[in-house]
Amino acid sequence: xxxxxxxxxxxxxxxxxxxxxxxxxxxxxxxxxxxxxxxxxxxxxxxxxxxxxxxxxxxxxxxxxxxxxxxxxxxxxxxxxxxxxxxxxxxxxxxxxxxxxxxxxxxxxxxxxxxxxxxxxxxxxxxxxxxxxxxxxxxxxxxxxxxxxxxxxxxxxxxxxxxxxxxxxxxxxxxxxxxxxxxxxxxxxxxxxxxxxxxxxxxxxxxxxxxxxxxxxxxxxxxxxxxxxxxxxxxxxxxxxxxxxxxxxxxxxxxxxxxxxxxxxxxxxxxxxxxxxxxxxxxxxxxxxxxxxxxxxxxxxxxxxxxxxxxxxxxxxxxxxxxxxxxxxxxxxxxxxxxxxxxxxxxxxxxxxxxxxxxxxxxxxxxxxxxxxxxxxxxxxxxxxxxxxxxxxxxxxxxxxxxxxxxxxxxxxxxxxxxxxxxxxxxxxxxxxxxxxxxxxxxxxxxxxxxxxxxxxxxxxxxxxxxxxxxxxxxxxxxxxxxxxxxxxxxxxxxxxxxxxxxxxxxxxxxxxxxxxxxxxxxxxxxxxxxxxxxxxxxxxxxxxxxxxxxxxxxxxxxxxxxxxxxxxxxxxxxxxxxxxxxxxxxxxxxxxxxxxxxxxxxxxxxxxxxxxxxxxxxxxxxxxxxxxxxxxxxxxxxxxxxxxxxxxxxxxxxxxxxxxxxxxxxxxxxxxxxxxxxxxxxxxxxxxxxxxxxxxxxxxxxxxxxxxxxxxxxxxxxxxxxxxxxxxxxxxxxxxxxxxxxxxxxxxxxxxxxxxxxxxxxxxxxxxxxxxxxxxxxxxxxxxxxxxxxxxxxxxxxxxxxxxxxxxxxxxxxxxxxxxxxxxxxxxxxxx
DNA sequence: CTCTCACCCGTTTTT
DNA sequence: CGGGTGAGAG
Numbered sequence: 001x002x003x004x005x006x007x008x009x010x011x012x013x014x015x016x017x018x019x020x021x022x023x024x025x026x027x028x029x030x031x032x033x034x035x036x037x038x039x040x041x042x043x044x045x046x047x048x049x050x051x052x053x054x055x056x057x058x059x060x061x062x063x064x065x066x067x068x069x070x071x072x073x074x075x076x077x078x079x080x081x082x083x084x085x086x087x088x089x090x091x092x093x094x095x096x097x098x099x100x101x102x103x104x105x106x107x108x109x110x111x112x113x114x115x116x117x118x119x120x121x122x123x124x125x126x127x128x129x130x131x132x133x134x135x136x137x138x139x140x141x142x143x144x145x146x147x148x149x150x151x152x153x154x155x156x157x158x159x160x161x162x163x164x165x166x167x168x169x170x171x172x173x174x175x176x177x178x179x180x181x182x183x184x185x186x187x188x189x190x191x192x193x194x195x196x197x198x199x200x201x202x203x204x205x206x207x208x209x210x211x212x213x214x215x216x217x218x219x220x221x222x223x224x225x226x227x228x229x230x231x232x233x234x235x236x237x238x239x240x241x242x243x244x245x246x247x248x249x250x251x252x253x254x255x256x257x258x259x260x261x262x263x264x265x266x267x268x269x270x271x272x273x274x275x276x277x278x279x280x281x282x283x284x285x286x287x288x289x290x291x292x293x294x295x296x297x298x299x300x301x302x303x304x305x306x307x308x309x310x311x312x313x314x315x316x317x318x319x320x321x322x323x324x325x326x327x328x329x330x331x332x333x334x335x336x337x338x339x340x341x342x343x344x345x346x347x348x349x350x351x352x353x354x355x356x357x358x359x360x361x362x363x364x365x366x367x368x369x370x371x372x373x374x375x376x377x378x379x380x381x382x383x384x385x386x387x388x389x390x391x392x393x394x395x396x397x398x399x400x401x402x403x404x405x406x407x408x409x410x411x412x413x414x415x416x417x418x419x420x421x422x423x424x425x426x427x428x429x430x431x432x433x434x435x436x437x438x439x440x441x442x443x444x445x446x447x448x449x450x451x452x453x454x455x456x457x458x459x460x461x462x463x464x465x466x467x468x469x470x471x472x473x474x475x476x477x478x479x480x481x482x483x484x485x486x487x488x489x490x491x492x493x494x495x496x497x498x499x500x501x502x503x504x505x506x507x508x509x510x511x512x513x514x515x516x517x518x519x520x521x522x523x524x525x526x527x528x529x530x531x532x533x534x535x536x537x538x539x540x541x542x543x544x545x546x547x548x549x550x551x552x553x554x555x556x557x558x559x560x561x562x563x564x565x566x567x568x569x570x571x572x573x574x575x576x577x578x579x580x581x582x583x584x585x586x587x588x589x590x591x592x593x594x595x596x597x598x599x600x601x602x603x604x605x606x607x608x609x610x611x612x613x614x615x616x617x618x619x620x621x622x623x624x625x626x627x628x629x630x631x632x633x634x635x636x637x638x639x640x641x642x643x644x645x646x647x648x649x650x651x652x653x654x655x656x657x658x659x660x661x662x663x664x665x666x667x668x669x670x671x672x673x674x675x676x677x678x679x680x681x682x683x684x685x686x687x688x689x690x691x692x693x694x695x696x697x698x699x700x701x702x703x704x705x706x707x708x709x710x711x712x713x714x715x716x717x718x719x720x721x722x723x724x725x726x727x728x729x730x731x732x733x734x735x736x737x738x739x740x741x742x743x744x745x746x747x748x749x750x751x752x753x754x755x756x757x758x759x760x761x762x763x764x765x766x767x768x769x770x771x772x773x774x775x776x777x778x779x780x781x782x783x784x785x786x787x788x789x790x791x792x793x794x795x796x797x798x799x800x801x802x803x804x805x806x807x808x809x810x811x812x813x814x815x816x817x818x819x820x821x822x823x824x825x826x827x828x829x830x831x832x833x
Numbered sequence: 834c835t836c837t838c839a840c841c842c843g844t845t846t847t848t
Numbered sequence: 849c850g851g852g853t854g855a856g857a858g
Contacts, residue, residue, distance in 0.1 A: 091847060120848045142848085164854090220848045255847095328846065427844050449846085483834095490834045525834095602848065621845050643844055661845080684843060685849035836858080842851095 034072050034105060038065075045315075045348045046070045049079060052268075052342035053315040054253070054335070058379045059364070059667035060355030060627065063317055064094075067249055068101040070315060071113070075106070080246040086267065087116040089251040092603055094625070095121075098251070115245070119260050121602045123223040126230070126241070128598070133234055134226045139594065141217040141467060142601040146460065147476045148172050148219050154498075155207050159200065166197045175205050179221025180329030182228060182259040185209055191791045195806045195816045215475060224259045231266045242271035246313065253318030253338070257329040265341070268314045314342065320375050321368050324621060324661045326653070327646075336375060353379045353667075355627055357386025359703040360673050364666035366700040371656045379667075388705040389666070389673045391696055396680040396687075397430070397635075401437040404632050404676065408443060408615060411630055418444060420629035422616040424665050426641040430634065431617050438615065448618035454600055458565065458576040459583055463600060465555050469539050470597055473507040482512075485564035487528040493521065509533070535559065548593040552584050620665045631669035634676040636662075636693035639683075662695045796833045 035043055042062055045055045046069045057063035071087065074080050089095045095117050102113060115122060124142065131138040143151070152168040152175075174196055178188050185206035193202025212218060218226060231238040248268055250256070256264070316338060323332045339345040353361055361381050368374070394400040408421055423434055431447060438445045453459060461484055464477035471477075483489045494508075501511040515521060516530045539555055546554075556562045562580065565573050590596035616628070635641055642658035650657065666673050677692045793805045795815060803815040 118848065124848095144848095223848075325846075327844085429843085452847085486835085488834070492834080619845060640844095645844060657845095682849080834858105837856090839853105839855090841853085843849105 046073050052345040054338040054347045055317040057350040058377050060353040061350035072105050082113045084246040086245040087249040120223045123227045135213045137216050143217050143219045161197045179225045180257040182262045191806050239271045248314040250316040253316035254323035254335045255325050255330045256334045261334050326657050353381045357383050359388045362703045363389045363699050367698050368663040370698050390705050390707045391675045392707050394678045397678045400634050400676050400678045401433040405437045418613040418615045422628040423632045424620050424623045444614035446614045449622045472509045475508045478508045485560045549587050620661050629670045630672045632674050633665050636677045637690040
């Protein structure tokens with residue numbers, strides 16, 4: 001491993017000696033070059049090396065810069081070697097970005113940062129080293145969602161559970177949720193486990209875990225959960241890592257879930273502690289009743305915290321105002337309660353925004369100030385005011401697309417780069433309208449998001465072949481490709497193999513081998529199964545002698561897989577073949593097949609985008625972390641944004657998350673932010689009238705300009721909604737008093753959206769209160785209030801009928817309905833019976 | 834075993 | 849309206 005001092009040579013000005021105590025002091029006095037461009041807050045965040053630090057980094061305040069500079073600082077101060085810094089991100093993209101920036105800062109020292117990566121890749125890496133301690137082998141497979149669901153389907157079938165009423169997908173969701181919360185099968189509260197499959201949910205979870213071990217596989221959740229289990233059951237292993245990591249850095253802390261929190265917490269303790277509390281407390285007593293989740297999810301808190309030595313040097317960077325992944329298990333509470341979890345934490349706010357102009361920033365800040373559950377930050381800029389944020393009303397979504405298309409062409413004529421233009425939508429179905437329009441206009445565009453590369457069917461099929469070559473016991477891979485391309489080996493055959501495999505406790509491919517020797521199969525099926533097995537034998541031999549990239553080509557060719565797509569005349573067949581080529585190309589980066597397979601599910605992502613000039617179209621979620629000069633934000637309508645479902649299922653917490661999403665959208669823009677709403681939109685095939693989003697009303701009128709739609713014809717001249725009504729734009733600049741607007745406002749009363757338990761007016765007036773922050777002291781305000789219900793209560797709901805409360809999360813209840821299955825509802829919708 | 838038709842349902846998405 | 853799934857026919 002590279003020595004730190006060698007690393008910093010390139011970075012430290014030449015007159016400064018590189019190491020030693022006195023030298024270090026001299027260096028500090030001279031302000032190293034890498035600290036020079038930082039503002040005082042950033043600098044404090046970089047230089048506060050000891051103890052827990054929370055950096056609240058608003059949008060565009062230089063978060064990544066702080067993280068990378070902090071690492072450079074640690075290294076140059078000689079406080080740790082590269083291998084002693086644990087630095088975790090959420091996405092591979094973020095990890096790559098950090099490696100890249102670090103590389104620029106330190107010279108090409110990136111190889112020296114072995115522990116910079118995503119939670120999952122680092123978790124997976126640790127797990128491979130100690131695999132046998134959690135009953136896996138070090139070459140275990142990481143399952144993707146598809147495999148997971150297929151596995152669960154089998155378990156449901158084996159248990160004779162109607163997978164119509166209890167879909168495997170739903171169970172997968174539940175298990176995922178439990179894993180996100182760090183719960184092993186034994187720890188799932190029994191009330192919750194009972195919700196699925198008439199009380200068999202918990203049993204199924206346990207069976208699933210057992211099955212994974214047999215298959216030598218782990219799902220994404222396991223990469224963390226099994227890590228936690230490893231650490232808890234083997235304190236010596238934990239101590240080893242605690243001792244190794246002198247510094248811990250966490251990016252996007254607002255997105256961490258409970259499992260990630262627990263993992264960080266374990267690693268951030270001083271190595272000598274044995275942490276009795278963490279094992280004991282975390283075993284949730286299922287019937288402990290009311291405080292439920294909240295009491296159980298924080299092992300090691302309170303009294304115990306005081307007995308544990310102070311956490312090490314952990315620095316978490318995040319922005320509670322950009323927490324938009326609550327629906328996927330992220331706990332905003334983690335960031336809201338940081339100083340509680342890590343006593344003595346230093347909180348540093350980065351509020352200087354270097355991205356957006358004044359109007360945009362003011363609009364975004366004012367909007368997000370309507371949220372109550374936040375730590376409170378006020379973004380500032382020294383930039384010019386720039387153009388006001390525009391709001392444009394359209395007749396329908398088609399006119400919206402037309403209008404935006406025209407504005408883009410106008411920007412293009414004015415010399416703007418298409419690469420600096422983005423359209424950010426709430427839901428992906430909105431994208432199609434824009435694509436259609438851009439095709440008509442001949443405007444180059446690219447859609448960001450879509451299915452990820454390794455999730456595409458053709459890639460997974462190809463991978464299944466490779467997995468099976470690598471590990472003949474990979475039943476899921478076997479099942480996937482046994483009849484792809486079609487070989488006349490259908491359900492019946494697979495069923496038979498399953499039976500034999502189960503009876504003799506052998507993998508499917510071995511069962512196949514046995515069956516081929518008998519006459520249990522019809523000659524045709526038997527012949528093609530034998531041919532398949534022979535092919536695999538041959539490939540396994542060839543694997544030893546030829547490069548893995550060559551092997552794939554042979555496999556794809558000889559299996560008839562390539563041919564299958566060549567014969568396919570559907571429109572996307574060519575693209576699929578292209579993807580397969582891309583797969584082969586991407587394999588070149590890896591040493592061998594094994595190495596490739598270990599990384600594929602964790603590290604691969606689509607990145608094919610060539611850098612031709614094109615407009616980007618993507619969802620608000622995938623826009624997080626990006627920035628553009630010009631940002632179009634269509635579809636600001638009640639029901640779509642905020643999304644009705646978020647409101648229905650999460651009540652106020654849902655609304656606040658939607659608002660954070662709006663805030664993320666606005667803060668993507670450097671110079672122009674253009675909002676749109678349509679009064680008519682087609683939802684599920686039929687047209688319905690919509691109302692402008694409440695978020696539009698929450699924008700400060702001073703920073704907003706109402707403009708007329710440039711979409712042309714659509715607005716029905718006599719309707720009273722026409723652009724002519726927007727004639728004297730100046731006069732209503734401060735009040736939105738256009739007739740159309742007023743009418744839209746009046747419509748609100750009868751709109752169904754306030755059944756979300758958040759009447760429009762209430763939320764508006766309430767949120768005028770100052771954010772809940774008291775002089776730098778964090779007032780951790782959980783999203784949602786405490787419910788008056790307890791688990792087990794029998795309740796009635798207007799739409800879903802009778803049910804039993806399974807779980808409580810703030811004012812959000814998970815209820816097992818007798819007819820409708822499990823649903824999440826806001827407590828104000830149900831009554832106790 | 835494969836193909837077709839009826840039916841159901843409909844945010845956001847990483848690893 | 850349209851994509852994905854499951855049951856039944858060929």
